[in-house]
Amino acid sequence: MRMAELSRESGVSVATIKYYQREGLLPPGELTSPNQARYGAAHIRRLKLVRALVEIGGLSVAAVREVLARIDESDASTHDVLGVVQQGLPGVRVDVDAADREWARSLIDTIAAERGWRLPPGSPVVESLIGVLCAFREIGHEWVLDALSCYAESADRVAAADIDAVARLGSTEAVVEGAVIGTVLGDALLATLRRVAHAEASRKRLGD
Amino acid sequence: MRMAELSRESGVSVATIKYYQREGLLPPGELTSPNQARYGAAHIRRLKLVRALVEIGGLSVAAVREVLARIDESDASTHDVLGVVQQGLPGVRVDVDAADREWARSLIDTIAAERGWRLPPGSPVVESLIGVLCAFREIGHEWVLDALSCYAESADRVAAADIDAVARLGSTEAVVEGAVIGTVLGDALLATLRRVAHAEASRKRLGD
Numbered sequence: 001m002r003m004a005e006l007s008r009e010s011g012v013s014v015a016t017i018k019y020y021q022r023e024g025l026l027p028p029g030e031l032t033s034p035n036q037a038r039y040g041a042a043h044i045r046r047l048k049l050v051r052a053l054v055e056i057g058g059l060s061v062a063a064v065r066e067v068l069a070r071i072d073e074s075d076a077s078t079h080d081v082l083g084v085v086q087q088g089l090p091g092v093r094v095d096v097d098a099a100d101r102e103w104a105r106s107l108i109d110t111i112a113a114e115r116g117w118r119l120p121p122g123s124p125v126v127e128s129l130i131g132v133l134c135a136f137r138e139i140g141h142e143w144v145l146d147a148l149s150c151y152a153e154s155a156d157r158v159a160a161a162d163i164d165a166v167a168r169l170g171s172t173e174a175v176v177e178g179a180v181i182g183t184v185l186g187d188a189l190l191a192t193l194r195r196v197a198h199a200e201a202s203r204k205r206l207g208d
Numbered sequence: 209m210r211m212a213e214l215s216r217e218s219g220v221s222v223a224t225i226k227y228y229q230r231e232g233l234l235p236p237g238e239l240t241s242p243n244q245a246r247y248g249a250a251h252i253r254r255l256k257l258v259r260a261l262v263e264i265g266g267l268s269v270a271a272v273r274e275v276l277a278r279i280d281e282s283d284a285s286t287h288d289v290l291g292v293v294q295q296g297l298p299g300v301r302v303d304v305d306a307a308d309r310e311w312a313r314s315l316i317d318t319i320a321a322e323r324g325w326r327l328p329p330g331s332p333v334v335e336s337l338i339g340v341l342c343a344f345r346e347i348g349h350e351w352v353l354d355a356l357s358c359y360a361e362s363a364d365r366v367a368a369a370d371i372d373a374v375a376r377l378g379s380t381e382a383v384v385e386g387a388v389i390g391t392v393l394g395d396a397l398l399a400t401l402r403r404v405a406h407a408e409a410s411r412k413r414l415g416d
Binding site: 008042052056077078079082083086088089091092102115116117118119123125126127128129132133135136141143144146147150151152153154155156157159160161162163164165166167168169178179181182184185186188189190191192193194195196198199201202203205206207 | 225227234260264284286287290291293294297299300316323324325326331333336337339340341343344347349351352354355358359360361362364365366367368369370371372373374375376377386387389390391393394395396397398399400401402404405406407408409411414415
């Protein structure tokens with residue numbers, strides 16, 4: 001297909017497709033004349049993935065390039081690729097002092113022991129977790145700790161269901177696209193369901 | 209205490225305190241001279257609550273005024289007040305066509321039946337849920353439905369733990385402040401724990 005059709009099929013504008021090509025996120029088409037190229041199904045799949053990473057996942061162009069390079073390495077496992085995707089997702093960045101960090105770190109160690117989590121030190125998600133826990137502490141709302149084990153257990157259940165569901169999608173590209181969408185839209189889904197559940201729990205526990 | 213001390217104690221600037229007073233979110237102090245007023249512990253509590261509602265919850269001034277009015281009605285239950293708070297929290301607003309709405313509505317009915325949820329029709333959280341489900345559908349990622357029951361069950365567990373924890377905070381003002389902070393920062397906590405759990409589930413399920 002020609003560029004115009006690639007744009008129609010993928011829902012990505014011609015200008016954006018050309019930008020992705022200049023940035024090395026989309027391989028060139030097969031040249032059929034000095035000014036015309038032909039594109040195939042692989043280009044559509046790649047374009048949809050790039051769009052999900054950039055527009056839904058909020059990854060930088062450099063992070064997308066790294067994810068794609070890993071997908072294209074034949075010996076990278078899907079787990080390796082998902083790890084690179086996760087590193088690129090925007091996280092919580094909060095400055096915390098040494099005492100607060102120590103406090104959060106020891107809570108996280110307790111939860112990790114309960115859940116059998118390995119938690120590579122210095123990983124961005126662990127840094128995000130330290131930031132969120134310290135935000136509760138800073139405004140004097142440590143009561144959340146009463147619910148922390150329940151949060152971690154629920155996160156484990158949801159994450160296992162997520163990985164099971166995306167693993168069924170087949171190709172590494174489809175799994176990666178599903179993981180990005182599932183991570184970002186899944187946050188919104190879980191947050192919204194939690195609000196519904198709050199209303200129900202409040203009625204049962206505090207209503208008349 | 210004087211205005212300057214109220215500002216120091218509450219961490220809210222004098223200009224913001226005066227703005228809250230003009231908007232009717234903070235009662236006037238007791239006049240000790242035509243130009244000086246005295247404030248007490250009730251002002252500090254109210255100021256902290258207003259700040260949590262505005263800065264963390266993202267409620268409009270009109271929504272905060274309605275929450276405060278409900279708190280000050282002696283016969284409103286904590287459940288009633290939490291309902292008003294929840295209505296004021298920003299939600300997901302997505303335009304969905306009739307067919308997608310029908311599809312989302314029937315999924316939600318199934319989940320509500322599984323969970324024993326009542327779901328008042330037209331409530332903002334149900335509208336948000338319709339919007340999020342349709343967002344998955346629109347980009348062709350209905351696989352999330354495989355995990356939906358698990359998401360809803362986890363939301364119920366977390367919400368019950370949240371309501372138990374904030375109910376212990378005592379006064380309606382403290383419970384409401386806790387609910388706002390728990391809703392908003394709790395979203396960030398759950399999302400971050402889910403990312404940690406994703407890495408662990410990916411390692412167990414897809415790693416080598």
